[in-house]
Amino acid sequence: MILLSAVVLAGIPMLDTESQAGADASAFEDIDRVQKANYVTEHYDTSQEDSNRTLATVYVRQEDGDVLSKTSLLETLRYQRDVLNNDSVAAVLHDDGIADVANMVAVGLADDPAASLDEQIATLEDASPAAVETQIESTLSNQPQALRLLPDGHDPSNTTATDRRLLVVLNASGAAGGSEGVFDRVDAALYETAQDYSDSGLFVLNQFAYAEYNSHFFGEMVWLVLPAALVLILGVLAFTYRDLIDIVVGMVGVLLSVLWMFGLLGWLGVAAGLVSIVPVVLVTGLSIDFGFHVFNRYREQREASRQRAGDARGDGGIREPMNRGVRLVATALVLVTVTAAIGFLSNLVNPLGQIRDLGVSITLGVIASLLLFVTVVPALKISIDGLFERFGWDRHKRALGHGRFLRPALSRTVTLARRGAPIVLVVALVIGSLGAVAWTDLDEESFQQPDGEVAEWKQSLPDPIGWDTHPVAERLNHVQAVYQPATADDAFRERILIEGDVTADGTLTDLQAGVETISERGVLLDQPGVRAVTSPVTAMQALAQRDPAFRAVFEDESRDTDGDGIPDRDLKPVYDAFYEADSELAGQVLERTDGEYRSMLVRVALDADFADIDQAVADLEAGADRMEGDSDRTATAVGSVAVNVAVLDAIVGGILQTMTIALAAIALVMAVAFRAMHGSATLGLIVAVPIALVLGLVIGGMYLLSIPLTLLTALLMSLVIGLGIDYNIHIGDRFADERREGKTTVEALEAAVTGTGGALLGSTLTSAGAFATIALVPDPQLQSFSLIVVVALLTAFLVSLLVLPSLLVLWERYSPEAVTTEATAESLPQD
Incomplete structure (x- = not known):
């Protein structure tokens, strides 16, 4: 077993700790929303949705101060100057540059839209606080885009604030043909420079901030949990074993079980990933359980052997009881391992690769525990007990429960x-x-978001056990609570696919009524200068403003029977004129195949205030139902949020199916095993029922x-x-x-x-x-x-x-x- 352990443990260096297997797309193909989402990808030109810009956000927060003060505005301008001196940032900076209230105020004070950053800083430094306040009021009142950089609902007449943000606009394709990892270097520059200005309230929430938070969190977790867990485990082991040697031998088996699990994962190429703590804890608990049964049975058998032979010590009083105990307890341990493996391996049908890997990991750990606790652990136990008893130390202990x-x-x-x-x-x-x-x-949630709050008593514990808080989690929750997405690209963008007879009378009217239904429910993004809805109606209205020929068709009063400005009859000629005037724009919202119009697409940007994803999807579905009207059309929400809800529902439903199959399989195994071992299949079923x-x-x-x-x-x-x-x-x-x-x-x-x-x-x-x-x-x-x-x-x-x-x-x-x-004598x- 030592040699075999060496071979198994050689797989640990090959362990994949980074790979995170995603979901199998094919596993969800039977979900209606997934099918329709794939339909949108196949039949619509979505290239215009992928902006050539990407935004990096820098936040300014002063809970007891004013981020619109002259001092704060100057600090963010200096931050911009330091960031722009970084070659990586300068290489991918978009022509739109950096959007900041400080720039708008400084340019207004300089009365020069082309003022350089250094000129803006100099102008702001020379301006009086009163002039700065007046310019801030003018900026907020006359430039709606400035309000997008402030918390949601900020009053334009209020020249003070505790929060604002800067938008660093980057070329999304800036790294194409350039050095790899350029955006990582940009994130690093933004993060590190913000750290230098942290006293002024500047911070970013990017990959480097999250990496530091995760490292801090893991360290704090180890120091808080590990000592408490070790004290508790050792305390229970001391109560159960009442013997230091047995505790050490048992823990050796536990440690080997965990190492075997990782070694086997390495050899088999199964990813451990970031959630490897789950199988470690579970395998530790199960191997401790195996140890209790082996040691307890050995003690019972040894006591029976002593009573029969009157032998208080000696090799014969150790090996034979252990041999009997292990041989007899092994049948129960094997049955436990098989049935537990059925429960764990039932996750192999799960569409999430990460969950499948977890099931395999735990199963391998349980199998390793079985092998080690019927071989290595008993061998160590009899060797140590035999050695001590040869020196006159009686190793007899009473079994727990007696x-x-x-x-x-x-x-x-x-x-x-x-x-x-x-x-x-x-x-x-x-x-x-x-x-x-x-x-x-x-309740169903895709993920439970940490709020960053830590109980005061945990923070009051002495170091290194005491929990030191980290600002990232609290900042993330604060940002999500006070800001709306600055642009539609930053928001959750959902899609509604309308299929069927989209040329029928009233189609566009029903479509607009559905959009209004969604808007009335308060889930649409409401930001100055941001278009929250893109639909055939909005696209046609925009085209009509710049194309007189199409405007004449779109605004033909003979097609608008209710006078609402939207055609409600004889729609096919309108669609034809739409494609003729701008086929690229029409192809984004209207599907035409072989000259026939088969579907429409509505895109909406969601407000950040919705806390319940299920409710947000329900609001979208209410709008979709209104879009269907009284016709044979169908309207389906097929955006990422709606699809995620449908997938989670499918996974939850799959769990029920998985549990049912696993229970049935375990019942069958138990019936067969108990029939073979004890002559009664029904007894096996009775033992399985309590699960x-x-x-x-x-x-x-x-x-x-x-x-x-x-x-x-x-x-x-x-x-x-x-x-x-x-x-x-x-x-x-x-x-x-x-x-x-x-x-x-x-x-x-x-x-x-x-x-x-x-x-x-x-x-x-x-x-x-x-x-x-x-x-x-x-x-x-x-x-x-x-x-x-x-x-x-x-x-x-x-x-x-x-x-x-x-x-x-x-x-x-x-x-x-x-x-x-x-029964037999043996x-x-x-x-």
Whole structure:
């Protein structure tokens, strides 16, 4: 195993920690919105949507100051001068340059639109504060574009503000034919220069700011979580093992399991990615669980061996109990590994490559744990115990669950099953059903955005444990809250595809009514000088203003029966004239194939104030419904926001299908395995049933804890299956073996619950405690992840001790099948 470990661990240098597999486009082709979005790409000229400009934004914020003061305006002009001295910035700067209120004010004071940046700075330096304030008022009142650089809703008469922004306009194709990474160098220049002016409130939110934030966040997370997790894990291990040597040996197995997982990922070419912390934590918890069962069974077997032989020490008192314990516990561990792998590998049907990789990673880690904890760990254990006992140190320890305090507590669950099994089952079904019903009421979010807030007590902890806040997350939320997109290119741009008879009377009137419906719902971008809607109507209106020949056709009163300025009958000649006058513009909003008009396209820029994506899509759909009118036309929202909502719905629906298939597969495996091992397929089904209950309880816990359905939490739903099956198998398998030895139902349950239940308790305390420490991290994604796993572990433990014994009692009472009771002298209870 040492040699094999060396080979496996050689794969770690080959590990891909950067690759992030995206979604398989083909997996979503059956979604209507995806199909129609592809249709738009195939049939419309979208090249004009790709502007030859790209914007980099620099923000100025002074919570207790005035960013429109003379001093602040001068600072941003000097910032511009320093940035423009950078060769990379100068090489890709667009002719539009930098848009800043400071430039507008300085040019106004100089009364020279062509004033250079140095001249602007000199003019502003010489101007009196009163003159500057007067010029600011004039600029805000007469230049609407200046208001785009200020927070949403800023009053033009107000010459003070706490926030504003600068727009650095770059050539989108500036790097073409030039050196690679030019825009990275631009971002670096903007970021580093803003750092020099941070005292004046300047900052940027680009890749370098996020990279620094992520590095800071990871460091703080390690120092906050790792000490707490280690203290908790070691405390539980000390309580469970009550032996330092066993703790060290067990942790060696845990560490090797994680390293094996990464080595196997490297050899197989499976990406670990940025979310590798998830399989690490899960594999750590599962391998600790394996260790508890191996060590607990060894202690039970050694105690039985001593009682039979009266041998207190010696090699014969170590090897044989370990041999028996491992040989017998291995059947349960193999079954746990197989069923857990089914739950984890069910994610192979997930369209997101990252989630598929997670399922593979965890499965490899569990398999590695199985191999190591039935080979390396037992070998280390018997070698160390044999060495110490040769020097006179008795290594005999009592198994957890057999103590005078824990044994009575665990035994009460058997009493509950014996006296009230039907009641327990009814209560469990009611609670589980209520939890499952809560699935439809869970909120759906693509991603949980951190708000940057950190509890004061976390910041008050002594260094290095104390959490030092970083401004990026709070700044991002502030920017999103106070600003509207400066241009339509910066906003979420959605599309509505109208198909069918688009030449029918009333088509354009219905289209405009749909746009007005969307506008009335407040989701359209409302910025001075920014066009929020591009449609056949707006395109024709714009063309009519500059083309007299087309204007005559478009404004023909015979085609406008209601006098609203929009043709509502005899539309085909209007479309023909539109294409004849400007085919390029017409091709962006109107599809003509083989001389027939088959569809229309409406583009809208969304307001930044919408907080609920689902509601924004619902507002777009309301407008689309109005565009359909009473005809056979169809109108569908097919922009990125609408498609993402449809994809998330598909993934959530896929999770339900995945869980159903996984549950069915596990039930089948359990039935076959228990039939082969214990002569009863129905017993295997009974042991598998509580997994569904655990799922229902976890869903109910998500509802009560207000945990939304995201791509990550939806993934965890399938992982719950892999986590929840573990405990039930150990209890069910131990019960069957005790019955095979001829014990009564109650005696078998007593042995299973007190013997195996002790190991399960240690495993639950360790794993749930470790995951609970992750909830200390001020990040909603990680908090949701940790809480779901904690709820899953706790409910799985409680169900295995409270519900499963009652199911087993009822199974014994009413099932026509029975456990094979052909015991041999050598047979011993399995774990």
